[in-house]
Structures are given as C-alpha cells and as structure tokens.
Amino acid sequence: MPKVVKIPLLLLGSLAALFVVTFTVYFLNLDMKLLSKIEPFFLKHYDKMPRKNYV
C-alpha cells in the first residue's frame, strides 16, 4: 500500500481507536469510578499529616 494512503488510514484508525476508548470511559463513567477509588488514599494521607491547630 502506498504511503500516501497508508498514513491517512493509520491516522484515521488511531483517531477511531482513541474515540472508542475515550467514549467507553465516558459512557461507562469509568473516570469517576476510578477516581472515587483513589479518594480514600488521599484522605488517609491527610489524616496522617501533622497539623498546627490554632484558634
């Protein structure tokens, strides 16, 4: 296959794959599902931090 055809096809294929992946993440709410699992680790970290409470 000549390069002038191959490169645009590859580009289109990559864009289509990117769309499929990101759309799946979007529609199944995978971004929020993942980040909601991360939150407890941050909260544990904040609990361990030394604080300088002052009124």
Add this chain to the structure above:
Amino acid sequence: MTIHNDRTRIGDQNLGVLFNEGKVRRRREWRGVKDTLYDYGRWLYIISILARFIVKPRNIKAMFRYRWMANYLAVPHMVDKFTMGLRDEPLRIVHTAMDFVVYDVAQTMENIFRGDRRTGNDEKFSARCVLTDENAMTAFMMGFPTLKAILREVPTMFVANLLNQYSTTHYLDVAQQAGIPGDVCPMPEAEAGISIEDDFAVLGACAVQVNTTCDGSLMGNGIIAKRLEREYGIPTFQLVAPMRHREADVQDYAAQDIKNAIAFIEEHTGAKWDWDAYFECAKRVNDITRNRLAWLEMNSTNYPQFVGAPFSLYNDTNYMGNCGRSPKFPPIDRKIMKYAQHGYEAKRMMAPEYRHRAIIWGVQPQYVIDMLNWMIHCWGIVPLTDMLSMVNTRQIAEVDTPENREQAYYDMAWLNENMIMRNRTHGGYKVLVDELWQFCEQMNADMVIMWEHMSCKALDGMHGQFEEQARERGIHLVWVCHDLCDPRVYTRQAIRDQLNTYMRTVMREEPLDPTIEFLPDEKAW
C-alpha cells in the same frame, strides 16, 4: 396551567437507571446520538482543564497538602448532576455556563497556588494579590487592573461542597472541637475549621473581609482574620456595608467605606486606582445586569431556558466574583443568550410537562444543589429564579466624568450592599418578604419553594409572615428544611422527601418520573 412538551425526549426516559448506591453514577446518560456526542465533547473539555491543571508540580504539591483538594476529583460528576435529563438548547446553556465556571475556578486555584507560601511561593506574584472575602462583591477591585483579587474560600469551601456533599464535615468537627457550637451556620463554621486546621493557602499583600450575610460569617471572619494578621502578617481590612441598605441616609457612609478600602489596598500593595480600568469594568457590569434581566424576562414566559442552580451559580461567579473585571465573561454571556433565544423561539422544554412555576427563596442547600434540576424532571416544577439571583437591577455610571468619579463610590457601595444573599437577608422584611410576592406576580409563579436553612437566624424569624402572606395570595408555599452544607442532619433524600410529601399529599400529584422520587445517593459525592 400545565404545559405539555410536543417533543419526545430522545434517549433515557427514566433517569433512575443512572443511580446505584455508590459514590458515583452507574453510567452516563444516553441522550440520543447528537446530544450524547455533544456531552462527550464537553466532558473531554473538562478533562483537558483538569489535566492542564494537575500537570503543574505546584498543583500536585497542593493536592498532597490540602485536604479540600481531594474534592476536585469529582468535577465531571458535578457537571453530570447539572445536566441530568437535559437535551437541545438547555443542555448547551448549562454546559456553556458551568464549564466556564469550572474554568474560572481552575484559574483561581492556579493563582492561589502560584502565590501560596507552601506550594508555588512566587513572592512577587503574591505581593500583587488581595485576599477577598468569598461573600464580597469585588467592586472595590475594579480599578486595580494590575492586582489579583483572590477569593480563596470559593475553591476551598464553596465549590468543594458542590463537588462532594461531605466536603465540610471534617472541618466542622475541627471547629466544634475548638469550642464553636454546632448550631452555627455550617458555611462560616467550616471556613473557621479550615483556618483553625491551617488548611487555607497563604498568600497576598493584604486582605479585605466584609460583614457578609450574617452573624455566623462575622464569627468565622474573626477567626480567619486573627490567623492572617497575627501568624502570617497579612493586614486585613473590614469593609462594613450598612444593614438597612435601601435607606438613603446610609449611602454616604457606605461610599466612604469603599474609599477607605481602596486607600487600604493602595497603601499595602503600592498600586494606584485606575479610573480608565474602573469605567471599563463598569460597562461590563451593566452588560451583565442587562443580560440577567433578559434571561429573567424569558423565564417569565411559558418557555424558560436558563434556570436552576446553573443560573444561580453562573450569576454568583459573574456578578459577584467577577464584577466586570474579566473580559472573558461577555462572550460567554452572548453564547448563552444565543442558545436561550433559539431555545425560546423553538419552545424547548426540559421535561415532558411543566405543571408548576416556582420561585426559589431562601438559601439553597449546597450539598444537594442539583435538586432544582431533579424537581423539573421528577415533578415538572420549573424553578424560574432564586433569591440569590435577584440582585442589582440598576445601571451604574460608566462614562468617565468628574461627577461620575464621585458617583462611582456610591455605585461600588450599592453593589457591595447588593451582593448575593445580603440584599435579601438584610434590609428589613420589604426586601425579603414583600418583594417575593412582586416577583411571583411578575414571573407568573404559582409556587414558592422556601428553603429553610435550619442554622440561619436571618431567615427563620420571618417564617410566620411568609406563611400568612402566601395563604392570602393563594400561592403554594413548600417549606424545605436543610442544613446548608452539612448532610449529616438532613440527608439529600430527607430534603427531597419534604417536596415529595407536599406534592403527593397537598397537590395530590404523581411524579413525572417515579424512578427518581427516591434516590440512593446518601453515600454519593
């Protein structure tokens, strides 16, 4: 009174399918090909804002330093709450407004961490920053184009609670451990807790606090100012707006206090007041006012377009936080206006039918701020406007003349007196009770959803007057009690249940979408 939608909603019909008992939703909504792709595009844009923010080392450092930063994991989830059930122009209006609010808050946080002594520590930048009370009209910054007004409570507390209903609970516990009683308004109390735990970013040449909306705010400001001044050496000015702000005899005092605030900022930053910049901003303030009035006029008809929490939050950001200072807002206003006009002409509706037209009065529960959108889809009640959006309607002086330079101080004072909430919770029963009935008449409302914030002393005293006068006028008055930003007393469902009960027992109505009458979102963000 009922208006039926000629168009059938494409995609998901029953919105309850999106919910489970988890922290986030089961999946995103199917809105038909066109609107789902539009929503997907906007999701990509939000993700790009978050990605650009988090790649900066100082922002990563901030993520590990400040507890409230964890709430920002939920930004796309918050946007989904506002767009639930929407199609066509209303979907585009909400995205245009709320996506810009997200962008604006991200910019505020960029500035905060750039100057913050613990993260970015850019001292030159910090010297050009003025910490500004979250409940302040930033009018007194309109003539300082070289300075940055930093509203640090906005991302730390206000927006954080829109993102995550439990964002304040840790800080409330901290405040109460320090001896502050639990019946104080949880908003200033949480802010006090943040300050006590040293979880505010520290920056700025000076700070300006205002006697915001209530005695709770004054208490919180006192604790915050003490730490700012004594520990961090940041001098703090108290800008005091008169309580009876509609009275002519208080305006000289209010204008003088604006002059004092400006002199204080000049003294501590070395910047000089710039009248050209001020009048440029004043033109934008007038533009904002005209646009808000046009949207309200549209909402007085059978086909409201820009409504609910996005209307309120966009106005908060544009009217109060921005106050004409940024040239980025007018194009967003124009875009929203274009969608709203198209939507109005095409008679676009957000639900299968509109049964009731409601004015939302009182202070909204921050942790279930999407309830107004839920109300449209569950019961066909359209929120025409809310108390926090009924602010200044006057045009201020916008041409630079010697007379207008003196008038400008009065205009800034007027704006400060008419910041959101204060212009209704202070100023006597006329601005809180009498004008509500005028708005009901102007906007053809048959219902008032009356938020009763259980810790708000400013509004609770008027309970009897509201009841008596609504009965006289034949307006359905639905009391909905909540605790502003603490979900532990009234859960989200307990709040919704008050409306559900009223609709079933008093109105004898069935929900439009029964799958969302009860939502398992007690553990949700």
